[in-house]
Amino acid sequence: MSDSSRTVPPELLPSEDLHPLPMPVINLGHLSLDSATRYRVVDDVAKACRDLGYFQVINHGISQSVMDCALEAASDFFKLPNETKEKFASEDLRRPVRYDTSSKDSISMSRAFLKHYAHPLSEWIQYWPQQPPIYRKYMGKYASEVRMVALQLMEAIVEGLGLGKEYLNEKFHEGSQLLSVNCYAKASQSATTIGLAPHSDYGFLTILLTSCGGLEVVDPSSNIWTRVQQLPHALHVQIGDHMEVLSNGRMKTVVHRALLNPEEARISIASIHGFALHEKVTCAKELVDEENPPKYKESSFSDFLDHLTANMDNKHRNFLESLRMLTGAMVFEKEDRAMVHHHMLKSKVSV
Ligand SMILES: O=C(O)CCC(=O)C(=O)O
Numbered sequence: 001m002s003d004s005s006r007t008v009p010p011e012l013l014p015s016e017d018l019h020p021l022p023m024p025v026i027n028l029g030h031l032s033l034d035s036a037t038r039y040r041v042v043d044d045v046a047k048a049c050r051d052l053g054y055f056q057v058i059n060h061g062i063s064q065s066v067m068d069c070a071l072e073a074a075s076d077f078f079k080l081p082n083e084t085k086e087k088f089a090s091e092d093l094r095r096p097v098r099y100d101t102s103s104k105d106s107i108s109m110s111r112a113f114l115k116h117y118a119h120p121l122s123e124w125i126q127y128w129p130q131q132p133p134i135y136r137k138y139m140g141k142y143a144s145e146v147r148m149v150a151l152q153l154m155e156a157i158v159e160g161l162g163l164g165k166e167y168l169n170e171k172f173h174e175g176s177q178l179l180s181v182n183c184y185a186k187a188s189q190s191a192t193t194i195g196l197a198p199h200s201d202y203g204f205l206t207i208l209l210t211s212c213g214g215l216e217v218v219d220p221s222s223n224i225w226t227r228v229q230q231l232p233h234a235l236h237v238q239i240g241d242h243m244e245v246l247s248n249g250r251m252k253t254v255v256h257r258a259l260l261n262p263e264e265a266r267i268s269i270a271s272i273h274g275f276a277l278h279e280k281v282t283c284a285k286e287l288v289d290e291e292n293p294p295k296y297k298e299s300s301f302s303d304f305l306d307h308l309t310a311n312m313d314n315k316h317r318n319f320l321e322s323l324r325m326l327t328g329a330m331v332f333e334k335e336d337r338a339m340v341h342h343h344m345l346k347s348k349v350s351v
């Protein structure tokens with residue numbers, strides 16, 4: 001990418017439609033086969049996380065009908081009358097359930113979303129919408145199954161980082177799961193095609209289920225927006241801010257956005273996995289040495305929520321940047337990363 005492109009506003013950067021970059025595909029079922037096969041899959045996951053930060057998983061154990069039912073429950077929720085949905089409207093980021101329409105964000109006008117916690121399910125499900133009647137059952141089933149996928153992936157990722165399969169296992173099991181359930185209008189010719197502005201997710205891992213295309217990710221080697229082409233039955237997985245911190249920068253958070261689909265309205269369900277609310281995430285001490293000093297300050301999910309609240313009016317300041325520790329040796333890397341964060345101007349970090 002030439003230097004001049006650094007001045008182009010991110011929303012005007014073209015998507016790499018003609019030459020979609022290869023998307024690694026991980027067969028999750030192979031993680032539980034013999035140790036040589038597992039080793040190869042762990043290696044593939046580690047490579048995908050280091051080189052790109054995103055990949056797709058197939059053979060993940062969630063049936064198509066469970067995925068379809070979750071999408072149907074979400075779609076039916078957004079069809080409810082506004083008065084019903086707005087009962088969940090709140091500015092308070094710590095509410096168990098929040099409904100909003102993003103209309104305060106200047107470039108995200110066409111998205112409505114519902115966010116709620118999902119783990120432990122028995123604690124949170126009582127707050128979820130009771131309408132449509134299928135919502136709790138279908139979304140609950142998907143939430144618990146997708147959490148199992150996230151736990152298997154976390155094991156593989158920490159193993160791939162050389163930390164061992166059991167690393168932080170208990171904390172991941174006790175961790176939080178946040179569902180971000182999004183509904184985007186069909187693109188109309190007069191309006192902007194951006195549904196959700198560029199941002200990164202705060203957690204370790206996001207697993208995304210969508211009804212049709214619209215997600216784009218920044219390819220880290222070219223800094224070009226890349227359209228994600230979802231394989232049938234696959235789930236899209238991407239690294240979040242806290243994985244960049246844990247891996248001490250070996251893995252990078254993924255900047256992504258959602259465009260409106262010109263053919264149909266779109267539903268997406270992002271399942272974001274992190275530690276429990278007050279549990280601090282630090283750079284793994286095993287990945288810190290003289291050559292690799294810690295690059296980020298410790299932080300928790302709760303710190304992230306505080307950061308969002310404090311920066312409501314300053315969307316230029318993203319969470320990960322606020323954690324970055326600047327020492328002389330890191331100035332280079334900071335410059336290197338400047339382009340990626342350039343994509344996030346005007347962005348909203350996503351809860
Ligand atoms: O709708 C999508 O494809 C992305 C959703 C997303 O990034 C989020 O909810 O954080």
Ligand SMILES: [Fe+2]
Binds near residue numbers: 256
């Ligand atoms: Fe996101």
